[in-house]
Amino acid sequence: MAKGRRRRAWNLLAAALPRLGALVTVGLLAFVAGYVLWRGLPGLSWALLTQEESVLHGQVGIAPCILNTVYVIAVSLAAALPLGVGAAVYLTEYAPRRRLAAAVEFAAETLSGLPSILYAMVGSILFCTVLGLQKSLLAGSLTLAIMTLPTVIRATQESLKTVPRSYREGALGLGAGKWRTVRTVVLPSSVRGIAAGCILAAGRVVGESAVLLYTAGLSTAMQDFSSLSGLVKASGSTLTVALYVYAKERSDFTTAFAVATVLLFLTVLLNLTAGAVGRRR
Amino acid sequence: MQKRFLPVLMLCLLLTGCGGREPPAGLQGTVSTDGSTSMADVMAVLQEAFREKCPGVTVNYSGTGSGAGVEAALSGACDIGLTSRELRPEEAAQGAAAHLIALDAVAVVVNPCRPLEDLSLERLAGIFTGRITTWDQLGCGEGPIAVYGREAGSGTRTAFEDLAGVADRCAYTNIYGSTGDVVGSVASNPNAIGYASLASAGEDVRTVKIGSVPCTEDTVRSGDYPLRRPFLMVTRRDARLGEAASAFLDFARSGEAAGYLSLAGAIAP
Amino acid sequence: MGVLLAACALAAVVFLLLIALYLILAGLPAIRKAGLGEFLLGTVWDSTNAEAPRFGILPMLLTSLWGAAGAVVLGVPVGFFTAVYLAKAAPRPLARVLRPAVSLLAGIPSVVYGLVGMCALVPALRAALDLPAGDSLLAAVIVLAVMILPSVIDLTTTALEAVPREYEEGSLALGATEAETWLRVSAPAARSGIAAAVVLGVGRALGEAMAILMVAGNVPNMPGLLRSVRFLTTGIAIEMNYASPGSLQRQALFSIGLVLFVFILLVNLLLNRTLKGRKGA
Numbered sequence A: 001m002a003k004g005r006r007r008r009a010w011n012l013l014a015a016a017l018p019r020l021g022a023l024v025t026v027g028l029l030a031f032v033a034g035y036v037l038w039r040g041l042p043g044l045s046w047a048l049l050t051q052e053e054s055v056l057h058g059q060v061g062i063a064p065c066i067l068n069t070v071y072v073i074a075v076s077l078a079a080a081l082p083l084g085v086g087a088a089v090y091l092t093e094y095a096p097r098r099r100l101a102a103a104v105e106f107a108a109e110t111l112s113g114l115p116s117i118l119y120a121m122v123g124s125i126l127f128c129t130v131l132g133l134q135k136s137l138l139a140g141s142l143t144l145a146i147m148t149l150p151t152v153i154r155a156t157q158e159s160l161k162t163v164p165r166s167y168r169e170g171a172l173g174l175g176a177g178k179w180r181t182v183r184t185v186v187l188p189s190s191v192r193g194i195a196a197g198c199i200l201a202a203g204r205v206v207g208e209s210a211v212l213l214y215t216a217g218l219s220t221a222m223q224d225f226s227s228l229s230g231l232v233k234a235s236g237s238t239l240t241v242a243l244y245v246y247a248k249e250r251s252d253f254t255t256a257f258a259v260a261t262v263l264l265f266l267t268v269l270l271n272l273t274a275g276a277v278g279r280r281r
Numbered sequence B: 001m002q003k004r005f006l007p008v009l010m011l012c013l014l015l016t017g018c019g020g021r022e023p024p025a026g027l028q029g030t031v032s033t034d035g036s037t038s039m040a041d042v043m044a045v046l047q048e049a050f051r052e053k054c055p056g057v058t059v060n061y062s063g064t065g066s067g068a069g070v071e072a073a074l075s076g077a078c079d080i081g082l083t084s085r086e087l088r089p090e091e092a093a094q095g096a097a098a099h100l101i102a103l104d105a106v107a108v109v110v111n112p113c114r115p116l117e118d119l120s121l122e123r124l125a126g127i128f129t130g131r132i133t134t135w136d137q138l139g140c141g142e143g144p145i146a147v148y149g150r151e152a153g154s155g156t157r158t159a160f161e162d163l164a165g166v167a168d169r170c171a172y173t174n175i176y177g178s179t180g181d182v183v184g185s186v187a188s189n190p191n192a193i194g195y196a197s198l199a200s201a202g203e204d205v206r207t208v209k210i211g212s213v214p215c216t217e218d219t220v221r222s223g224d225y226p227l228r229r230p231f232l233m234v235t236r237r238d239a240r241l242g243e244a245a246s247a248f249l250d251f252a253r254s255g256e257a258a259g260y261l262s263l264a265g266a267i268a269p
Numbered sequence C: 001m002g003v004l005l006a007a008c009a010l011a012a013v014v015f016l017l018l019i020a021l022y023l024i025l026a027g028l029p030a031i032r033k034a035g036l037g038e039f040l041l042g043t044v045w046d047s048t049n050a051e052a053p054r055f056g057i058l059p060m061l062l063t064s065l066w067g068a069a070g071a072v073v074l075g076v077p078v079g080f081f082t083a084v085y086l087a088k089a090a091p092r093p094l095a096r097v098l099r100p101a102v103s104l105l106a107g108i109p110s111v112v113y114g115l116v117g118m119c120a121l122v123p124a125l126r127a128a129l130d131l132p133a134g135d136s137l138l139a140a141v142i143v144l145a146v147m148i149l150p151s152v153i154d155l156t157t158t159a160l161e162a163v164p165r166e167y168e169e170g171s172l173a174l175g176a177t178e179a180e181t182w183l184r185v186s187a188p189a190a191r192s193g194i195a196a197a198v199v200l201g202v203g204r205a206l207g208e209a210m211a212i213l214m215v216a217g218n219v220p221n222m223p224g225l226l227r228s229v230r231f232l233t234t235g236i237a238i239e240m241n242y243a244s245p246g247s248l249q250r251q252a253l254f255s256i257g258l259v260l261f262v263f264i265l266l267v268n269l270l271l272n273r274t275l276k277g278r279k280g281a
Helices: A002-043 A046-050 A063-093 A098-113 A116-130 A137-161 A165-173 A178-189 A191-207 A210-215 A228-233 A239-249 A253-279 B002-016 B040-053 B066-075 B089-093 B121-128 B155-164 B179-187 B217-222 B243-253 B255-264 C002-034 C036-041 C058-089 C092-105 C110-129 C137-161 C165-173 C178-189 C191-207 C210-215 C232-240 C248-277
Strands: A052-054 A059-062 B029-035 B057-063 B080-083 B096-110 B146-150 B174-176 B192-197 B228-236
Touching: A002 A253, A002 C058, A002 C092, A002 C110, A002 C137, A002 C178, A046 A059, A046 A063, A046 A253, A052 A063, A059 A063, A059 A253, A063 A098, A063 A137, A063 A178, A063 A191, A063 A239, A063 C002, A098 A137, A098 C002, A098 C248, A116 A137, A116 A210, A116 C002, A116 C232, A116 C248, A137 A191, A137 A210, A137 C002, A165 A178, A178 A191, A191 A239, A191 A253, A210 A239, A210 C232, A228 B029, A239 A253, A239 B179, A239 C110, A239 C210, A253 C092, A253 C110, B029 B066, B029 B243, B040 B057, B040 B243, B040 B255, B057 B243, B066 B080, B066 B096, B066 B155, B066 B228, B080 B243, B089 B096, B096 B155, B096 B179, B096 B217, B096 B243, B096 B255, B121 B146, B121 B155, B146 B155, B146 B179, B155 B192, B155 B228, B174 B179, B179 B192, B228 B243, B243 B255, C002 C036, C002 C248, C036 C058, C058 C092, C058 C137, C058 C178, C058 C191, C058 C232, C058 C248, C092 C137, C110 C137, C110 C210, C137 C178, C137 C191, C137 C210, C165 C178, C178 C191, C191 C232, C191 C248, C210 C232, C232 C248
Parallel strands: B029 B057, B029 B080, B146 B174, B146 B192
Antiparallel strands: A052 A059, B080 B228, B096 B192, B096 B228
């Protein structure tokens, strides 16, 4: 029967395509990771990671960039966390009015889909010019805080939803008020999920380059983190921005690939940590 | 090579004394500089040299382009603006003051494997306006010509197009965001020709003579090489510069700094 | 306390409104000066011409459209079939290793993809297709497709795994083969998740700037597969640092930003309606 033959042919194809797809995917992603490691590992050294660069002494180092990355992660999370957790608590715990909740969720979803170049533009005007922060890591971190807000909100919401109703009912039954219930029962139970969300947000921050390029500057010199004014005025490149600078502006591909390798390891680390933190019950 | 000269150079400079007053070693602060990407190497050297004099001062550099550098200086967004072209009349009218710290040339570069030695200004214009499209029209092997340039607003592009007489008529194959980018891209594409600051054109690319004049320190200083432009630090005429910033500016203009310029490939004025 | 938390929730809405408002305010002047028709349909972008600057964004608009479409056409099928493999066809131990590996790669910074594209893909294209330079729309489409793969796979796999086993068992019991079950029963049942993956892929492709900046050539030509092109995002990125504040050029860049913003909103709305709307209640 022709139908049987056609069906067999169709099935052959249909069974082969998933395997083919997987092969292509794995091949491509293995190529990307492999190529980065192949060109980056030779340039990687303890000296590179702990020194700053010096033209006069002919050395290359990305320690300032690593510190800048830490700064940006810390500050953007510090800004996004209270707002994000607060928003999520409100959305899940306080029986919000339908329209307000819908508006907030729409806003969060839209914010998370906006191109980073738009954040870069608006952030550079809002934080660098209007608020007078000039090009600084602080301005960049605040812009990134807005960008990662949706991630924190969503992760916290998911985490809050997994807290059993019985916990809340038990606390209310014992006479605790709404906020006290949230503060002492619900939040502590969802800390792991929130932490996992933070790590995910940190991953987004680490991977972001466009925003920082236009709000935090390109300097690869060591910044002064020892004083408050130094912290506010510090301006420099994080690891991703440094990668861009080394590859495009300096054509120093050895260092660029070394930075890419560091970023690869960092991504793996953050992902594994987020998974481990989120999984343990 | 340069590492061996450096201690000797520093010794000579110390012995002969440097022009300008010495900045106090205990100076503190941050100096923000913004502007031309062609001045990146010069700034890197000056930053470090100044740091050794005044460890408490951090000098930051952002390569945002000559136009943006002047604007940033005028609006107060940065302390010192950097441009790799002369100030425009309207910029000077708005209160910009320029301080010459080095001379630079716009070098025309090709891939090292391309046997091109010399180009007349006319042929150069022909290539960049798209009249000449393949390398065998120039007798330098085969392949299509890939014309690399800078984005609109770049000081190097403005300087090149004005000096070569091709303003607003260039037909680019690719556009890049910085002078280092052009150099790196030309170095990796045998079909490419581009222009970049002489300071950035290193050994990875071949620098072409223009009208049989090579692009060297002497021809640039004498003016024989046609495509030359100034490296300027720009400040606001009517505003007072902070202590750290003015110390850095004085240092950059001093004879001592001139010694460091060659490390960066720029030419002392 | 509830009020404070509500304020946190409103923050997301406020930020979105701020961004939208700023883009509109900053973007309208140039559109008004150049004329909406000339802006959207003009084919020449010559922003720094001293006498007669022209601000036609049609080349960039079309490039963004074609680029995103190309990335989706390449990436979604490969991603879909890979997801089918991971969710259904793969041996369980292999899937347990591959799934996290793929989702991990979703976190790699875009500049890393740009770097690999710049150093491996572009020279390869130049050599293989005998071009003056390999930077082209094709290079950008390939890089974008690889970039959206992990997210598409992740979402689709989750959606496929969520299909109730009864559906599949029923189908098998009726005599369908495994491949037929996957493609004719599970996939349609997971429609909304797959649609979400497509929307995400399109959003990411439209919004990407840094990776494309490194491989597309950045000349505002009308889109051609092998020509150097400029997207809406890279159009902003490449001139933003150079445009003097207050100049018409700077205003025009904000206009591009406004167009991009509206574009993304429209595409999201359209896709959400057509793809997700077909799902039953």
